[in-house]
Amino acid sequence: MSKKYTVEKTEEEWKALLPEQSYNVLRNKGTEYPHTGEFNLHFKDGSYNCKGCNAKLFEADHKFESGCGWPSFDEAVEGAIEYIKDTSHGMTRVETVCANCGGHLGHVFDDGPQETTGQRYCINSASLNFNPSLKK
Numbered sequence: 001m002s003k004k005y006t007v008e009k010t011e012e013e014w015k016a017l018l019p020e021q022s023y024n025v026l027r028n029k030g031t032e033y034p035h036t037g038e039f040n041l042h043f044k045d046g047s048y049n050c051k052g053c054n055a056k057l058f059e060a061d062h063k064f065e066s067g068c069g070w071p072s073f074d075e076a077v078e079g080a081i082e083y084i085k086d087t088s089h090g091m092t093r094v095e096t097v098c099a100n101c102g103g104h105l106g107h108v109f110d111d112g113p114q115e116t117t118g119q120r121y122c123i124n125s126a127s128l129n130f131n132p133s134l135k136k
Helices: 011-017 020-028
Strands: 046-050 056-059 081-086 093-098 104-109 120-123 128-132
Touching: 011 020, 020 104, 056 120, 081 104
Parallel strands: none
Antiparallel strands: 046 056, 046 128, 081 093, 093 104, 104 120
């Protein structure tokens, strides 16, 4: 039995809602090529939300340049992420999915900034929307 999420849609509804690359990432656990995503080198004030359901996932002040080729964050919004053991591709990793809709976001690793959390959330731009801050 699969987990129930607050936001659930049929595959046809997801396909109609999401651009092709976002659908592949969020619904099929795909990934974008490194250094190609819209938010890789994006550093503006605001928040990063799930492209599938618009749930807030990350605050911009937790984003950092890791050099890995994908947007990186050292902390997620509390309760926004679900963590799943991933043993695909011959490795053991921790997959991150949106706790609201179950959309695949990327993975989290223990090689982030040690002066903060030590975590590196490696997230696909295709799974995100950016909500700019209204701060002046």
